[in-house]
Amino acid sequence: MTATILDGNEAARSLRAEVETRAGAFEARYGRAPAVSAVRVGDDPGAAYYERSLARSFGRIGMGFRPHTLPLHIAEAELVAQVEHLSVDPEVDGIILLEPLPPHIDRTNLKRALSPGKDVDGIHPLNIGRLAQAAPVGRPQGVDPCLVPATPAGGMAILRYYDVPIAGRHAVVVGRSNIVGKPLALLLLRANATVTVCHSRTRDLATICRTGDILCGAVGSARLIKGDWIKPGAVVLDFGVNFVEGEMVGDVAFQEATEVAGMITPVPGGTGPVTNVMLMWNVVRAAERQAQVI
Secondary structure: OOOEEOOHHHHHHHHHHHHHHHHHHHHHHHOOOOEEEEEEEOOOHHHHHHHHHHHHHHHHOOOEEEEEEEOOOOOHHHHHHHHHHHHHOOOOOEEEEOOOOOOOOOHHHHHHHOOHHHEOOOOOHHHHHHHHHOOOOOOOOOOOOOOOOHHHHHHHHHHHHOOOOOOOOEEEEEOOOOOOHHHHHHHHHHOOOEEEEEOOOOOOHHHHHOOOOEEEEOOOOOOOEOHHHOOOOOEEEEOOOEEEOOEEEOOEOHHHHHOOOOEEOOOOOOHHHHHHHHHHHHHHHHHHHHHHHO
């Protein structure tokens, strides 16, 4: 068996066209494009690179991108005040807090200062709580709309783009982070999958992985998931971003996996391209919701 490659770039192009249309409609109605502010503390090369990448992505479709670079030794109170100011700025629809943050900054206080309606990374407790309480697909949602972290939302978008059935299937998520593993499990549960979440203390991890009709690697360990950990014909989503001797690799041993899986996302070129598009989707949704409130 040779797995079908789930091309994230192809899915991203289709989704980007939809985002551009919605952003254009917003601009035509309200006289300005949806805009996001990115808050970066210090000069971390990785954060600076990501900021430039986002600026290009947003700029290509005419959306606003406003970077705010603050000194590394900024006082926590001053940083919180900056986030609070952006949270009430009517020209800012979304706010991104770029990592890493310096150790003297309490992330809990920073999240509290962030408006849930502008939390386009989906990290505010209110957004996470609403996602956890949302009803399964096909029923009334039961809670107010929430903003979902872009990476797991991108994984779900790939499944939808390639018409992968989810309801009734067993999904195994390897990883329990607040920005990928946990929200991904909740999204799969909402889509009526039966979900198992694994982590570093899971016993007999390989055996559990082999039970997954949909297997998701989101633990951040290079090539952890081997080919013989995969159920024949399974759909494999690889969210891992690891560097081995200068090469970007995922959490799945890709070459081995392609001989067993039915479908698989590559690294790079899989979930990554869709993540950025879903972030733009979140900014557009945030802009639309806030405009309706105003």
